[in-house]
Amino acid sequence: MGEVNKSRRLFLTALGTTVVGIGIGYAIGYLSKPAEMVERTITSTVTKTVTATPGVTPPPVGLSGAATRALEGVRDLLNRGVIKPGTTIKILHVAGSRAQLERAIELWGQYVPEVNVELITLGQEPDVYTKAMAEAVTKAGTFDIVTIFSTWLGDIVEAGLAKSLDEYYVKYDPEYTGPCAPIEPLGSYVTIYKGKRYSVVLDSDVFTLSYRKDLIENPTYKNEFRAQYGKDLKVPDTWEDLIDMAEFFYNKNLTAPSGGRVYGAYFYAEPAFAAYITWLNIFIEAGGIPFDLETMDPKVDTPEGRYAFDIMLGLRPYMPPEAITAGWADLYDKFIKGETVFTAAWPSLTKEAMRPTSLVKDVAGSALLPGVIVNGKLVRAAPNPVNWVGVISNYSKYPELSYLFLQFATAPDIGLDVILSGVILDLFRECWFKDPAYRPKSAEGYGEEFIDVYMESLRISFPDILIRGGPEYLSKLTTEVNSVMAGIKDPEVALNDVSAEWDSITKKYGVDTQLEAWRGLAQLFPDDVKDVWRAKGYMK
Amino acid sequence: MKFHGTRVLLSALKYITIGVFILWVLIPVAWVVSLAFKPYAEWRVSYFVPKNFTWNNFIVLFKSEAFIGIMGATAIVEPVTKPLINSLVVTSLSTIMAVMIGFFTAYGASRYNTPGPFGLFFTLLTRMLPPATFVTPIMVYYSNLKLLDTHFSLIILYSAVTVTYGIWILKGFIDAIPIEWEEAAMLEGATPIKTLFKVVLPIARPGLVVAGLFIFLLTWTELLFALVLTNVYAVTLPVHISKYVGAVGQLYGPQAALALIGSVIPIAIGYAIQKHLVTGFTFGMVRG
Amino acid sequence: MPEKPPREIKYLATLPVNILLNAVLIIPFAIMIYLAFLKWSPAMGMNWWEAPITGLTNFARALGDARFITALSRTTIYTVSVVTIEFFLGLALAYIMLGDFVGKKAAIAITIYPLMLPPVVVATIFYLMFQSYGPVNNLFLRAIIGEDALRIYWFLKPDTAFITLLIADIWQWTPFMFLIMYSALSAVPKRLVEAAEVLGASSFTIFWKVRLPLIKPLIIVALVLRGLEAFKMFDYAFIMTGGGPGTTTETVSMYIYRTAILYTDISYAAAMSLMILAMIIVVVRAFIWYFFEKGR
The missing domain is CATH 4.10.280 (MYOD Basic-Helix-Loop-Helix Domain, subunit B)
Known part of the structure; x- marks a missing residue:
């Protein structure tokens, strides 16, 4: 009997040890929280002598209308007791935008020290998508604002996470009309879904053509090219021209400043995410329309779709194989090392090429992407893949306050300051390109030549397929484009497969609702593209 | 010759x-x-x-x-000290738990066939699932329990998914230990529990060490669940490595540097436990 | 030993593990099973408990999904290849390193180092090394086969891309097999070995007839555990090839990941996972029954 008691005790001890072990873990987790809370909150340094008493603070002087209205809105919320001092709002974002968001928070703190803003920083973009969609399911209130890619807008809205912002736009006027508005059509197509506003523009991400000016302007090469091809060596107007120039330089077997070989061109064709960009660019310029506006049938297995593949396959011999196998960053790396003559990417490529350590820092040129001649007219369109926008969570306790922070952070004056503090968020307001008060700063950050080119690119830019299922539509397109470029599939078969896959995605969500979203989105495409669609009968 | x-x-x-x-x-x-x-x-x-x-x-x-300002770099992330400590705490505690529970379970399974042929096999289930689908249900479950972004949630999750390693590796070792030792001990009046701790445990030491080391390594380098279940407070080392991304893609330099730092502790453990990998007792020995 | 365990042992051997697994995993697992029978994705805007139950449609869809089936067969080939190679390599190494020799402690520490690095880091390293500008082509292969080496683009062709994944896995996980084999082999009683040697048995016979049978249980354990992990391989394919070119190196785990996370088709992903689970259960059960229980 005593023995049984002893074993029971031993057993209980063992059990107790396990429980204690668990308890220790829990205690550590619990204890470490408050300590971290203090560290992590980006509290602001009040550099002005502004007293923190609500209602008594003098109104801000000299700020733009949008910023002033935002601050006044916050004051009002504080005065009415809707928000208490010490409230914290949380922003879920990706590490690359941290410098810029921290700058926004710093400026915010100069005027609104009562409201804290906390950053939840994630490493990779897909993690933001995962966490946002998880929040849509768990509704836990983990964050108030989340920065998302425009591509995800449809998914995020349909999942019920994004709060509709029309009432705030009307009430506070973020200056989306007038000389300082975000350049259209971008301002509309990244914020409007099924006719309503769901996001705030934080960034623009339109592609431009980057090229090695020293090679294009070299007189010897100009003569040789003219002799060989019968036309001028200059920034190409059409993709066919670009192919010729790429061939010319590839055959010259030049050595880049890095010691590597110079390739004629580098356009995205890689399998993980970016291959669709190049294809879609050419497809849209050729007058292709992704979905039929009456039936939502995919319309990629068309002459325009095949033409896009013709061009891409025409470029292939003069591109490095990494264009087909390596990640998106490899394009940047090769251009910065001077190993590519023509390439296209986001504005960050231009900025990186300008750094002192870049091997093309004085010879990198910017231009509009080549276009396609349709009905005798040159049509240019620039893709706008994965554009950052700010969305307010439907499960946030402070939606209005969160919106006001976004309006403040993207206002004409504050917004430019924020953008110039970092890398991944780029210019989007028209006055930042034209207004003498702002232009010098933009030019300093991006280069004079670039900002003129970029402004034009914005005007001819078109959105990702950002209706619901956007990431899936584009991912399937990417793998098929990559298969063709890798020589595994015939273009015809690939286009067929894309059609079939897109169709099944559409059916998964329901043709009617997808059609509604697509119709809305198609209206927001740039005018040049819509004109071609009308000419071809794709659009009424 | x-x-x-x-x-x-x-x-x-x-x-x-x-x-x-x-x-x-x-x-x-x-x-x-x-x-x-x-x-x-x-x-x-x-x-x-x-x-x-x-x-x-x-x-x-x-x-x-x-x-900031150097080619490729844009991201500002927190210093690595916190994630290192988090990883250490979470990994150590969950390893200890998994090994201990694994040991007890393995003993019962080896000697008495508890919990039955199907029950033991069931524990392998935890390793059979591709984690991607499991992530959303876990998120839903934990967030309802308000356990998101805590060390506790990671510790018990990691223990639960690695305990099967402990069980099966230790069962393999215990299986090969002659029963006679325990029978002798119990004949001399030791209780089953005492026998477990004083006779079996020391002989099974290499099994504990191998299982412990491997569970430690698995947990130390685990990424997916840590990514989804933590935000700010309980961020572990692998999640932190994934944050070094700049305007030109992954920042390979800092990631490599952090991987090196992160491997110091496991390799120190690996070096130190080597003598425990070899047992003083051996398989199949009956007497002496 | 008595057939029935003493009560304390029974509790110790079943309660903790039951509590742990049930508290942590049962409910999410149940949720996952339920999801597989739904037609639901978060982007549909409704809660998962309100979504319509569609029965077996997801499963039927998986059976007809070419991308899924190809990924399955590809992953199986991958698993069998790496586990076999790692097993033989690990066993051979463990055997060779059994006795004492100069620098043994350091040698073993280095041998198991690959396990210390997160798989994502290993994947990144091999990604960089196999690029056309990396050392594999420019240093090693060039020394062996000359300038031709520079024209090999590992990630461009499905076969060579697949090989890079095999190499990464073998590099990282052979030490796992080594560890278990080493620990197991060193527990073989010296007396038995010496007795056999005295009787004139060759090293090979000793290995085959004395050591191997004694460590068989652990070999099985090692094979099963490593097999399960290898089947779930995700990191190498994701980082090194992106599943490419096209989807020719997409493992089944990666396809499920994309389906669940990128396409938010969680129900379908759950269904695929369950099907894989069922298959694996059958295979492993058969494997264990054959080697463990038939022997008895």
Whole structure:
């Protein structure tokens, strides 16, 4: 009997040890929280002598209308007791935008020290998508604002996470009309879904053509090219021209400043995410329309779709194989090392090429992407893949306050300051390109030549397929484009497969609702593209 | 004479083989080391020795603001000290738990066939599922329990998914321990529990060590669940490594540097426990 | 030993593990099973408990999904290849390193180092090394086969891309096999070995007839555990090839990941996972029954 008691005790001890072990873990987790809370909150340094008493603070002087209205809105919320001092709002974002968001928070703190803003920083973009969609399911209130890619807008809205912002736009006027508005059509197509506003523009991400000016302007090469091809060596107007120039330089077997070989061109064709960009660019310029506006049938297995593949396959011999196998960053790396003559990417490529350590820092040129001649007219369109926008969570306790922070952070004056503090968020307001008060700063950050080119690119830019299922539509397109470029599939078969896959995605969500979203989105495409669609009968 | 010659030949062969394998292991390791000391321009090259040796990649782990403006760098992330500590706490505690529970379960399974042939197999289930689908249900479950972003949630999750390693590895070891030892001990009046702790445990030590080391390594390097279940407070080392992304893609230098730092603790453990890998007792021995 | 365990042992051997697994995993697992029978994705805007139950449609869809089936067969080939190679390599190494020799502690520490690095880091390293500008082509292969080496683009062709994944896995996980084999082999009683040697048995016979049978249980354990992990391989494919070119190196785990996370088709992903689970259960059960229980 005593023995049984002893074993029971031993057993209980063992059990107790396990429980204690668990308890220790829990205690550590619990204890470490408050300590971290203090560290992590980006509290602001009040550099002005502004007293923190609500209602008594003098109104801000000299700020733009949008910023002033935002601050006044916050004051009002504080005065009415809707928000208490010490409230914290949380922003879920990706590490690359941290410098810029921290700058926004710093400026915010100069005027609104009562409201804290906390950053939840994630490493990779897909993690933001995962966490946002998880929040849509768990509704836990983990964050108030989340920065998302425009591509995800449809998914995020349909999942019920994004709060509709029309009432705030009307009430506070973020200056989306007038000389300082975000350049259209971008301002509309990244914020409007099924006719309503769901996001705030934080960034623009339109592609431009980057090229090695020293090679294009070299007189010897100009003569040789003219002799060989019968036309001028200059920034190409059409993709066919670009192919010729790429061939010319590839055959010259030049050595880049890095010691590597110079390739004629580098356009995205890689399998993980970016291959669709190049294809879609050419497809849209050729007058292709992704979905039929009456039936939502995919319309990629068309002459325009095949033409896009013709061009891409025409470029292939003069591109490095990494264009087909390596990640998106490899394009940047090769251009910065001077190993590519023509390439296209986001504005960050231009900025990186300008750094002192870049091997093309004085010879990198910017231009509009080549276009396609349709009905005798040159049509240019620039893709706008994965554009950052700010969305307010439907499960946030402070939606209005969160919106006001976004309006403040993207206002004409504050917004430019924020953008110039970092890398991944780029210019989007028209006055930042034209207004003498702002232009010098933009030019300093991006280069004079670039900002003129970029402004034009914005005007001819078109959105990702950002209706619901956007990431899936584009991912399937990417793998098929990559298969063709890798020589595994015939273009015809690939286009067929894309059609079939897109169709099944559409059916998964329901043709009617997808059609509604697509119709809305198609209206927001740039005018040049819509004109071609009308000419071809794709659009009424 | 011939016997001795063969001996020498075999011995030489042995050293050569070991040497070749060590080389095979070391080459990618050398690449990690070289990346950790290379600046951006040298991350995508073919040579090992950096032409412009730099400590920047390590500095950036602790002060990422110092890195801004250098090619490729844009991201500001928190210093690596917290994730290191988090990883240490979470991994150690969950390893101990998994090994202990594994040991008890393995003993019962080996000697008495608890919890039955199907029950034991069931524990393997935890390793059979591709984690991707499991992530959303876990998220839903934990968030309802308000357990998101806590050390506790990670500890019990990791224990739960690695305990099966403990069970099966230890069962393998315990299976091979002759029952006679325990029978003898119990004949001499020891309780089953005491026998477990005083007789079986010491003999099974190499099993505990192998299982413990492997569970430690699995947990130390686990990424997916940590990514989804933590935000700010309980961020672990692998999640932190994934944060070093700049305007030109992954920042290979800092990632390599952090991987090196992160491997110091496991390798120290691996080095130290080696004598425990070999047991004083052996399989199949009956008497003496 | 008595057939029935003493009560304390029974509790110790079943309660903790039951509590742990049930508290942590049962409910999410149940949720996952339920999801597989739904037609639901978060982007549909409704809660998962309100979504319509569609029965077996997801499963039927998986059976007809070419991408899924190809990924399955590809992953199986991958698993069998790496586990076999790692097993033989690990066993051979463990055997060779059994006795004492100069620098043994350091040698073993280095041998198991690959396990210390997160798989994502290993994947990144091999990604960089196998690029056309990396050392594999420019240093090693060039020394062996000359300038031709520079024209090999590992990630461009499905076969060579697949090989890079095999190499990464073998590099990282052979030490796992080594560890278990080493620990197991060193527990073989010296007396038995010496007795056999005295009787004139060759090293090979000793290995085959004395050591191997004694460590068989652990071999099985090692094979099963490593097999399960290898089948779930995700990191190498994701980082090194992106599943490419096209989807020719997409493992089944990666396809499920994309389906669940990128396409938010969680129900379908759950269904695929369950099907894989069922298959694996059958295979492993058969494997264990054959080697463990038939022997008895």
